[in-house]
Amino acid sequence: MSLFLVNVLLALAWAAVTGSFTFLNFAFGFVLAIFALSLIREQVGSVGYFSRARRVVSLLLLFVTELVLSAWKVALLVLSPRMDLKPGIFAYPLRVDRDFEITILANLITLTPGTLSVDVSDDRRILYIHAMDASDPDATRREIAEGFESKIMEAFR
Template structure:
């Protein structure tokens, strides 16, 4: 379904003779609407997955910008006031792909680094530059990244 949606977006851009990003995005959205109106049966899961993926991408971009700004402010302060540490964050993810995505996203976020996953795959160890309140960091990770990755793989 995704490939068909991309092909519809490319067809729209070809018909309008404009291959710029706004036109491709509009073509993708238009193709999504056409597919939503015409597809019946078992292929309907695509229409719940695309909004989830878009929501997840928006969430991650927001967190990425927030983390960059926080780190820049911390570094530019006269007293950096860093309290680095390793925090164990419980995870309940359905498969290895979800765990891999979580670990990579944590590592991409400035100020955090995923160090290891427990052998039972129920805990991820994350190094953070601000471990002054481990419970708060654990809650932030579980309600943000872990919950959203889990929703993405359902």
């Protein structure tokens, strides 16, 4: 049985024992289950589960950071009296190759203000991205490769 499923079942058991099925109580039960499973991680073989969870949380924190920074940059660009923008579409060579990873990367790029995933090539090697300011596409490619794409590869491989 998947350790994530065990974690969810333990959280549901916590909610049933306490008699409160609110989201906050379930989340608390989930955290308690993580703690309980971490105490017996060698016996249940869950060492990989916790390191993956840590890497996924790291990806989420990177996304929130990029979301805030990008929103700030877009706000400054929009509010500036002289909008010196060069919008455009550029090709981004993908290192991720699984459909799940490509979907996550495309969605994270789209959810970040100022950028939009437009299309993926038929061979799934190129992602086409529209940027509000594509004056330096190489820098944007580097930011995506060192940021979202590397974190996705860490979290899901």
